[in-house]
Amino acid sequence: MRSIFYYLFSLSIICLGGCAKGVESAIPQVSSGELIVIDQFQSTNIKSRPIHVWLPPSYLAGDTLGVVYMHDGQMLYDGRVTWNKQEWGIDEFFTTNPELQQYIIVGVFNGGADRRKEYFPQKAISYLDENGLDQIKTEGYDTELNQINSDDYLSFLVNELKPYIEQEFRVYPTKNQTAIMGSSMGGLISMYAITEYPEVFGTAICMSTHWPGMFKNEDNPIPKAFQDYLRNTIDTSTGSRYYFDYGDQTLDSLYREHQLVVDSIFQLKGFSDQNYLSKEFPGANHSEEAWRSRLIVPFSFLIQE
Secondary structure, three states, X not given: OOOOOOHHHXXXXXEEEOOOOEEEEOOOOOOOOEEEEXXXXXXXXXXXXXXXXXXXXXXXXXXXXXXXXEOOXXXXXXXXXXXXXXXXXXXXXXXXXXXXXXXXXXXXXXXXXXXXXXXXXXXXXXXXXHHHHHHHHHHXXXXXXXXXXXXXXXXXXXXXXXXXXXXXXXXXXXXXXXXXXXXXXXXXHHHHHHHHOOOOOOEEEEEOOOOOOOOOOOOOOHHHHHHHHHHOOOOHHHOOEEEEXXXXXXXXXXXXXXXHHHHHHHHHOOOOOOOEEEEEOOOOOOOHHHHHHOOHHHHHHHHOO
């Protein structure tokens, strides 16, 4: 049973960060289901932030569902209140695909100016050698790299938010019913979350994963650090399932060469079509509209037996 705590904040005005910048906006409207707004979810690990929980019609009808935790949660439902006037259209998507209404969606707002620091896989930094660190310093990213706190962000998700959601909502707590999802840097942190917590998350949906870490491929040691991290960490025995995709326009044009290396790593580790899917979408750019247009692919993978 949901606490009245949620409704105390449902009429408030909130300050939220967009996918790449902060913006002040009103609470989004949804076309179906019910949106529960937590104005400021308190944490001992990271800065407090809004959480939006979308309950699909199947939940309101009495079903017990799984949970998808989505990063950049302010971008999910209503383009009228987002910084770039785009949205994922999660509510419309599930309304037109009722057979996929097997999860509630927990939209976790990003940290605004702290977004990159929270979403950059922290343990991958140890795979940067001295030359790599010098290259990053040349690009001016060294100060930011020293402030990465994605391990704290994951601790917030696993040890604070997830128990709360399971207490307040009618959901399954098992890993096979718990997924994590995001795009761009949100794709990176989704990959990192399931790799670090394979006992918690069963599936990671990583769309337009920002393997470069910055905005170029030349003289960039970051993709190799991510690849080395995966080589030394992933294991099919965990039962983890990974979905990756990318387009070939705008920022997505940087991703193909890195994603192909990642695909080969998972293949060598023994991942099969049942627990790994990587898709290219020619003509797709780096935007919420592009991710919205192909949601059927990752969510179909998610419910695949």
